[in-house]
Each structure stands twice: as structure tokens, then as C-alpha cells.
Amino acid sequence: MPPKRKATVSARGVGSAKRLASGTATPRSRSIGSSDEYTEDGEYGNGSEADGPPPAEERRRVSNIQKAVKAMSVENLKSRGKGPTKSKHEATASIGFSNLSYLDLKPDHEKRPLWVDAKTDKIILENFSPFASRAKDFLTTIAEPLSRPAYLHEYRLTSNSLYAAISVGLEAEDIVDTLDKFSKTPLPEETRNFIMNSSKAYGKLKKVLKNSKYYLETPENSILQELVQDAVISAHLVSSSKDIITEKAVKKGPAVIPGTREAAGLIQQVDRQNNAQSDGGPSGHANDAGAGKDDEMFLATLREEDDDEDEDQKHIHSVEILRDSASLERVIERCWEMGYPVLEEYDHENDEKNATLDINTTSKTRLRDYQETSLRKMFGNSRARSGMIVLPCGAGKTLVGVAAACTIKKGTLVLCTSSMSVVQWRQEFLKWSNIDPDDIAIFTAESKQKFSRSTGIIVSTYSMVTQTRSRSYDAQKMMDFMTEREWGLMILDEVHVVPASIFRKVTGQLYTHCKLGLTATLLREDDKISDLNLLVGPKLYEANWMELSQQGHIATVQCAEVWCPMTTEFYQEYLREKSRKRGLLYVMNPRKFQACQFLIDYHEKRGDKTIVFSDNVYALQSYAKKLKKFFIYGGTGQVERMRVLENFQHSEVVNTIFLSKIGDTSLDLPEATCLIQISSHYGSRRQEAQRLGRILRAKRRNDEGFNAFFYSLVSKDTQEMYYSAKRQAFLVDQGYAFKVISHLNGIENLPGLAYSTAAERRELLQDVMLQNEESWGVEQIQDDLFSGRSAHPKGKVTALAKKGPKRTAGMLSDLSGAQDMAYIEYNKSRNKELKVQTKHNPLFRKIERDREKRKAARLEQLKEVRSMR
Numbered sequence: 013m014p015p016k017r018k019a020t021v022s023a024r025g026v027g028s029a030k031r032l033a034s035g036t037a038t039p040r041s042r043s044i045g046s047s048d049e050y051t052e053d054g055e056y057g058n059g060s061e062a063d064g065p066p067p068a069e070e071r072r073r074v075s076n077i078q079k080a081v082k083a084m085s086v087e088n089l090k091s092r093g094k095g096p097t098k099s100k101h102e103a104t105a106s107i108g109f110s111n112l113s114y115l116d117l118k119p120d121h122e123k124r125p126l127w128v129d130a131k132t133d134k135i136i137l138e139n140f141s142p143f144a145s146r147a148k149d150f151l152t153t154i155a156e157p158l159s160r161p162a163y164l165h166e167y168r169l170t171s172n173s174l175y176a177a178i179s180v181g182l183e184a185e186d187i188v189d190t191l192d193k194f195s196k197t198p199l200p201e202e203t204r205n206f207i208m209n210s211s212k213a214y215g216k217l218k219k220v221l222k223n224s225k226y227y228l229e230t231p232e233n234s235i236l237q238e239l240v241q242d243a244v245i246s247a248h249l250v251s252s253s254k255d256i257i258t259e260k261a262v263k264k265g266p267a268v269i270p271g272t273r274e275a276a277g278l279i280q281q282v283d284r285q286n287n288a289q290s291d292g293g294p295s296g297h298a299n300d301a302g303a304g305k306d307d308e309m310f311l312a313t314l315r316e317e318d319d320d321e322d323e324d325q326k327h328i329h330s331v332e333i334l335r336d337s338a339s340l341e342r343v344i345e346r347c348w349e350m351g352y353p354v355l356e357e358y359d360h361e362n363d364e365k366n367a368t369l370d371i372n373t374t375s376k377t378r379l380r381d382y383q384e385t386s387l388r389k390m391f392g393n394s395r396a397r398s399g400m401i402v403l404p405c406g407a408g409k410t411l412v413g414v415a416a417a418c419t420i421k422k423g424t425l426v427l428c429t430s431s432m433s434v435v436q437w438r439q440e441f442l443k444w445s446n447i448d449p450d451d452i453a454i455f456t457a458e459s460k461q462k463f464s465r466s467t468g469i470i471v472s473t474y475s476m477v478t479q480t481r482s483r484s485y486d487a488q489k490m491m492d493f494m495t496e497r498e499w500g501l502m503i504l505d506e507v508h509v510v511p512a513s514i515f516r517k518v519t520g521q522l523y524t525h526c527k528l529g530l531t532a533t534l535l536r537e538d539d540k541i542s543d544l545n546l547l548v549g550p551k552l553y554e555a556n557w558m559e560l561s562q563q564g565h566i567a568t569v570q571c572a573e574v575w576c577p578m579t580t581e582f583y584q585e586y587l588r589e590k591s592r593k594r595g596l597l598y599v600m601n602p603r604k605f606q607a608c609q610f611l612i613d614y615h616e617k618r619g620d621k622t623i624v625f626s627d628n629v630y631a632l633q634s635y636a637k638k639l640k641k642f643f644i645y646g647g648t649g650q651v652e653r654m655r656v657l658e659n660f661q662h663s664e665v666v667n668t669i670f671l672s673k674i675g676d677t678s679l680d681l682p683e684a685t686c687l688i689q690i691s692s693h694y695g696s697r698r699q700e701a702q703r704l705g706r707i708l709r710a711k712r713r714n715d716e717g718f719n720a721f722f723y724s725l726v727s728k729d730t731q732e733m734y735y736s737a738k739r740q741a742f743l744v745d746q747g748y749a750f751k752v753i754s755h756l757n758g759i760e761n762l763p764g765l766a767y768s769t770a771a772e773r774r775e776l777l778q779d780v781m782l783q784n785e786e787s788w789g790v791e792q793i794q795d796d797l798f799s800g801r802s803a804h805p806k807g808k809v810t811a812l813a814k815k816g817p818k819r820t821a822g823m824l825s826d827l828s829g830a831q832d833m834a835y836i837e838y839n840k841s842r843n844k845e846l847k848v849q850t851k852h853n854p855l856f857r858k859i860e861r862d863r864e865k866r867k868a869a870r871l872e873q874l875k876e877v878r879s880m881r
């Protein structure tokens with residue numbers, strides 16, 4: 013018998029991503045995409061366009077990775093006298109690697125793509141394996157993706173992920189068998205037990221709404237018997253144990269999703285023989301072509317095996333829950349506590365009580381593969397499951413929502429974060445579906461329409477439906493209209509940003525059969541994501557950013573962190589400062605300013621359109637005014653915002669704009685191809701991903717060799733470096749590599765380079781040091797660019813209305829302009845130039861006049877404050 017081989021591979025890419033995230037490693041210098049703009053030593057050069065590395069080179073890289081891992085193995089550490097005192101596993105885990113040498117390899121392990129580590133519940137996928145794509149879809153169904161760089165992906169098996177898998181129709185036995193099939197080693201007993209035990213109760217219990225009544229439903233009577241005996245649950249039930257209703261289960265069939273090739277009649281029959289082709293690999297496929305479809309069929313096969321059972325023998329048992337929201341939430345919570353997670357499902361095809369909505373996708377609408385896959389997870393059988401779909405920014409979440417509504421064909425509610433998004437959602441419904449415009453209404457502060465027929469769609473904001481202040485007569489009537497009826501579907505846009513308390517209010521007031529949460533980043537720094545599982549449902553699907561960018565659905569982005577050394581005078585102050593003013597010092601670092609100036613110049617010459625992001629408003633204004641660029645922040649009036657954005661989109665002279673954090677979300681500027689970040693919200697991974705999302709929609713993304721650019725400017729040896737590493741963690745896990753640029757080639761020769769003399773830098777420092785607390789931190793605004801918060805309730809634009817007079821530290825002599833810094837303080841805003849170019853209607857002119865008056869009054873106030881000092 014040949015000696016058993018031992019497993020010695022580890023997750024190199026994963027480990028480095030984690031170390032990068034924790035700030036203990038230097039980011040790897042690897043650029044992504046086909047164009048290589050950087051030289052290997054981190055310098056910015058005029059690199060030529062080059063195709064991605066050939067497969068052979070890829071293999072070599074992987075083999076190098078594996079060699080590196082081996083070199084880090086416990087045995088090697090031992091031989092170098094650094095042997096572990098703990099167990100092998102603990103020792104390697106502590107340095108960021110998993111040592112799997114305790115596992116025996118299967119004889120044909122090379123062909124199998126997975127490593128399953130029972131000790132950490134982690135699964136590592138070799139993304140270069142010929143069977144990777146098939147394994148990937150399976151893994152995204154059963155496990156949480158943790159990290160997906162180029163070669164090795166890391167997933168974790170959790171109760172929640174298994175719950176999501178069961179909720180899309182997989183059985184525990186199928187999961188175990190398939191995992192074993194893909195695994196290089198026999199599936200560890202602990203993993204097998206974990207899946208079997210955690211899945212026992214999953215998918216068995218459902219909350220359904222039938223004829224305006226909520227029921228707990230299960231095919232296993234014993235579970236219901238156990239639940240009705242529970243004191244907490246029985247207190248919230250209409251029925252007692254005697255009243256358990258038993259009915260024959262309705263035979264299920266897969267739902268036809270409008271907009272898919274199947275719905276269009278393009279796929280008449282699935283030829284399963286294609287799948288059965290075997291080359292001895294784990295799933296029996298000869299090659300990877302059409303892998304996305306194959307994966308679906310592969311999963312479908314797993315589901316079909318289950319359907320082979322005689323459905324006629326099945327019965328379902330149910331009890332009715334009290335309809336108030338507190339009872340509903342308590343019952344669901346208690347079921348979870350007792351080990352029975354509750355799924356929410358809606359048998360929309362058999363719902364005769366609620367009117368059917370006349371809606372279908374237009375004949376031209378074609379869902380992309382990943383959109384279809386995500387919807388298949390929602391409509392795995394003829395019922396619609398509540399849950400969340402996670403797609404990158406710009407990947408078309410709106411169409412997924414529209415297609416879900418077209419599949420359910422019942423009254424639909426859409427809740428968004430801003431009134432601008434409300435308008436966009438309505439437009440998208442009209443674009444992708446044949447809905448009658450009279451059947452889709454808007455409920456915002458400005459518009460309180462209803463649909464005229466028996467059912468329809470209402471698009472509103474979270475704040476409109478959860479408002480606690482007394483409502484206007486019309487708003488109250490609208491709310492009554494919404495709360496009195498049953499809705500088939502509720503679409504929750506940007507589901508991750510909404511606090512649990514808001515969801516409670518929403519779900520408590522509005523009766524919906526099915527909820528679909530849409531988001532790009534299921535991330536919250538406060539770790540409240542688990543609340544969403546309870547309130548909305550499990551994550552049904554999460555797309556892979558890199559794959560979507562390779563397929564051209566989102567732009568390929570080169571990410572770079574530009575390290576800007578602090579100037580001596582700024583660094584001295586930085587070290588002395590203990591307060592939050594340190595933040596202002598590293599943002600206003602003159603070297604960072606120069607890097608920003610250089611990059612803007614470089615990209616403008618290349619024909620790019622650039623957005624510069626700064627969370628700090630003082631920095632935003634200082635940079636923009638000094639560089640004579642246009643800017644928008646929370647205090648900019650709606651009219652001015654629109655004017656700047658329109659010019660950015662259509663004018664050849666406006667190629668760079670500065671935006672505060674209000675532009676993080678909901679900003680659709682497909683012209684933007686470059687993004688520079690000069691100041692950000694500490695270590696927020698979500699903000700980093702959302703900002704990147706602004707350039708993922710780049711119009712030119714399918715041009716040959718096109719790359720969008722994302723630069724994060726970081727002041728070296730400051731706290732900003734720590735935040736930066738933390739912020740990048742999510743994107744690194746999505747497979748983005750941040751190139752470090754330590755020197756921008758040719759920056760010294762840039763004509764008109766700002767702050768190139770010591771005197772200029774000292775002036776800047778003086779100005780920074782004189783700023784008061786208000787200017788130190790990030791902008792305190794919760795809304796986005798289009799929320800219209802700065803708009804007066806009666807339609808007047810009040811750019812400064814929200815903020816009181818600003819106290820600014822300074823000296824009386826500053827006002828005379830006698831000191832250099834006065835020029836900095838009153839550097840002209842370029843925004844004003846746009847006014848001259850634009851013809852206003854009389855209303856806008858009046859708005860502008862009012863604004864100017866208020867600005868003049870504010871300046872007067874400022875002078876007074878200063879003179880009092």
C-alpha cells in the first residue's frame with residue numbers, strides 16, 4: 013500500500029489579506045487588470061498596456077505561494093529552532109496559516125479543489141483548479157465567503173450559512189456528500205456532524221401569511237407539538253395544540269422568472285446528459301465552459317433528488333400566530349432560541365386573496381447570469397423566500413428587485429434611503445417592466461400618490477413610513493392606505509444601513525408576505541448584521557466582485573495606496589497634538605496635497621473624469637479652492653449640487669470635482685473613471701467599498717484595456733495608515749490588491765506644484781492650527797447627495813439653513829488681508845463660475861439671491877465673532 017500523503021497547503025492569500033487588514037503586513041505590490049500603470053518598485057510610471065499573466069505564469073505563482081507556505085510550515089520553524097510549544101494547529105493558526113497536515117489526502121486529490129479544516133470550520137478553495145467554478149457556486153450557497161483573492165478563497169461554514177443553504181432547498185445529506193466529493197481529504201467527522209446537527213431543524217419551520225393571518229408551518233408534527241407546549245410561544249398563538257391544522261402539501265415546481273432565457277422560451281429543455289460527462293473529476297465535468305449554468309444544474313440535480321420522494325405522501329401542519337408585530341417577533345425569536353430557525357415563504361402562485369398585478373419584464377429585458385442565479389435562490393420552488401441578495405455596486409440590484417416583483421405579481425412596496433432613490437426606482441420599474449405608470453406610485457414628502465386600481469407598487473423611503481412625528485392629513489391617509497392592505501413583496505434597498513429598530517417598525521406596520529433586502533456590502537462596523545437575519549431573512553446570494561469585473565459587468569479597477577511623507581513642520585505638530593486635530597494635520601499634509609494635485613493633473617491629461625473624496629469639510633474646501641476645482645458638501649444647496657454634477661457629466665472643462673461623504677452612495681456618474689480619497693471615515697470598510705462603487709459603473713468599462721483608478725492618499729507614519737489598512741479589508745477580501753506607491757514619478761517637475769516652498773507650508777500649518785474643533789473631524793451628515801435634506805420643506809433651497817453661524821478662530825489682522833493666510837481663507841470657490849455659464853430661470857435666480865444674502869450675513873457674523881476675541 014502506498015504511504016498516505018499528508019496535506020500541507022495553507023491559505024496564503026487569505027492569511028496575507030488578514031494581516032494586511034490588521035495592519036501588520038505591507039500590502040502586496042500587485043496590480044489588477046490588464047493595464048499595468050506602475051513599475052514594480054512602487055513608482056508611478058508610463059507602463060505599457062499588457063495582457064494578464066499567461067496560465068503558465070499563474071501556475072508558477074501558485075507554486076511559489078505553496079513553496080512559501082511550506083517554508084512557513086511547523087516543521088521548518090522547528091528546524092530553525094523556532095518550534096512550536098503549542099499544538100501544530102494552534103501554532104500555525106497564530107501566524108495566519110492553517111496547517112492541514114493532520115489530514116490524509118485522497119489519491120486523486122490534485123483534481124479536487126477543496127480543503128476542509130474541521131478545527132476552524134474553514135473551507136479553502138483552490139481557485140486555479142479546473143473544478144473551481146463548480147465548487148464555488150456550491151460554497152457560496154452553503155458557507156460565508158471570507159476572502160476571495162486571486163488564487164485561494166476562504167469560506168467559513170456557520171450555522172447561519174447552513175441555514176441559508178437549507179432555505180434554498182438543499183438537504184444536509186446533499187451538502188455532506190457534495191463537500192466530500194470536492195474535498196481533497198475525506199470529510200472530517202466533526203464537519204459532517206456539524207452539518208448534520210445544525211441542519212436538523214433548519215428549513216423545517218416556516219412563517220407564512222395566508223388570508224391576512226400568520227401561521228407557523230412545518231412538515232413535522234412533532235416539532236409543532238414541541239413548540240405549542242412552550243409557554244412563551246403558546247402565549248402568542250391564536251390556536252392551541254388541539255387546533256393544529258393538517259393539510260396536504262402542495263406539489264412544488266420551480267418558478268419561472270421573467271427576464272430569464274427560460275422565460276423567453278430560449279431554453280426548452282435541460283439536457284442533463286451534458287452534465288454527466290465524466291473525466292474522472294469530482295463532479296464529472298470535462299471542462300469549465302458554461303460553468304455558471306452547469307453549477308445551477310448541479311444544484312438543481314441535488315434538489316431534484318429530494319423531489320423524487322413521493323410528494324403526495326407529505327403533509328404540512330400549522331398553527332396561527334397572533335397578528336400583532338410583538339407576538340410575531342417574539343414567536344420567531346423563541347423558535348430560534350429553541351433551535352428552529354424560521355424561514356419566511358410566500359406561496360404567491362396560490363394566493364387568491366390578493367389581486368394579481370399586471371406586470372412583466374419587457375421583451376428586451378435580459379437578466380444577467382448572476383442576477384438570474386440570485387433570483388433562483390429566492391424562488392427555488394414555487395414559493396418566494398425572504399432574504400438578502402448581495403451584489404456589488406453598479407451590478408444591477410434594481411433590476412433584480414424589479415424581476416422579483418414581476419415574478420410574484422402582487423402588490424409591492426419598495427423602501428429606499430432617499431427621495432432621489434425613490435424617483436430612480438420608479439424610473440427603473442418603468443424601464444425594465446411593462447407596468448402601467450398609473451400602477452406605480454410614490455410616497456415622499458413632496459408626493460403622496462396612490463395607485464388607482466386594486467393593486468400596484470408604492471415606492472417610498474424608510475423615514476416616510478417610520479416617521480414618529482405627527483403626519484400631515486395626506487401623509488396619514490397614505491399610511492392608512494398602506495397599512496390596511498397586504499403586500500406580496502417588500503423590497504428593502506440598501507438593507508445594511510437601516511437600523512434594526514426601523515425594520516421593526518416597518519415590518520410591524522406593513523403586512524408583507526415576502527421581504528427582499530438588497531445591498532452591496534453586508535457590512536456594519538457595529539456588527540449588527542445578525543439582526544438582519546432575524547428581521548429580513550438569510551443571505552440568499554452574494555456575488556463575486558472579481559468575476560463580475562472579469563465579465564465586464566463592472567469596471568476593472570486599479571487600486572493604489574499612495575504613501576505621502578509628512579513634512580517636518582506638520583509631523584512635529586502631529587506628534588505634539590493629542591486631540592482630534594491630529595486628523596486634520598495628516599489630511600492637510602502638504603505632501604498629500606501635492607500628490608493629489610499631481611494625480612488630478614495626470615488623469616485630466618489622460619482624459620479621465622476624477623472625483624476627489626474628503627470627509628473633512630475644511631480639507632475639502634481648502635483643496636478644491638486652492639486647485640480651483642468644483643466641490644459639493646452637506647452645506648451645498650441642491651441647485652448648486654445639480655449644477656456641478658451636470659457640468660461634471662457633460663462639460664469638457666469640468667473634469668474633476670471634490671465631494672464630501674454625502675456622495676458616498678446613490679451617486680450614478682458613469683463618466684467618473686478615477687477616484688482619489690484624501691480623507692475618510694476612520695476605518696470604515698463599508699465606506700471604502702461604497703466609494704469604489706462610484707467608479708464600478710464607468711461607461712467606458714468595456715473599452716479594450718480600460719481601467720478605472722482608485723487612489724487612497726495616506727500620510728506616512730500616522731494613524732491614517734492603520735485606518736487605511738482596516739478600510740481596505742473588505743475590498744482585499746473581494747480580491748482587490750492595493751498597490752503601494754511610495755513615490756510619484758515626476759511630481760517634483762509639475763508646473764505650479766503647490767506648497768513647494770517652506771514659507772507656503774508654514775502658512776498652511778498656521779491656518780490648520782487656527783482651525784477650531786468643528787473643522788477637525790469628519791462631516792456629520794447621515795444622508796446622501798440626493799436626499800434633499802438641505803432643501804427647505806416648502807421647496808426653498810437652504811444651503812446653510814441647517815448650520816448655525818460658524819465660529820472660526822483667527823486674528824483681527826487676518827481680516828485685513830495683511831497676512832498671507834488671508835488668501836487661503838478667502839480662496840475663491842470655482843463653483844461660482846458655473847453660475848455665470850448657466851442660464852437660470854427666475855426661481856433659481858431668486859434662490860441664488862437669497863443664498864448670497866445669507867452668505868453675506870454669515871460673513872458679517874463671522875467678522876463680529878472675530879472682533880470680539
Ligand SMILES: Nc1ncnc2c1ncn2[C@@H]1O[C@H](COP(=O)(O)OP(=O)(O)OP(=O)(O)O)[C@@H](O)[C@H]1O
Binds near residue numbers: 380405408532
Ligand atoms: N441585465 C441588465 N442588462 C442591461 N443593463 C443592466 C442590467 N442590469 C443592470 N444594468 C445596468 O447597470 C447599471 C447599474 O444598475 P443599478 O443602478 O441597478 O446598480 P446597483 O447595483 O443598484 O448600484 P448601486 O449599489 O451603486 O446603487 C444601470 O445602468 C442598469 O441599467
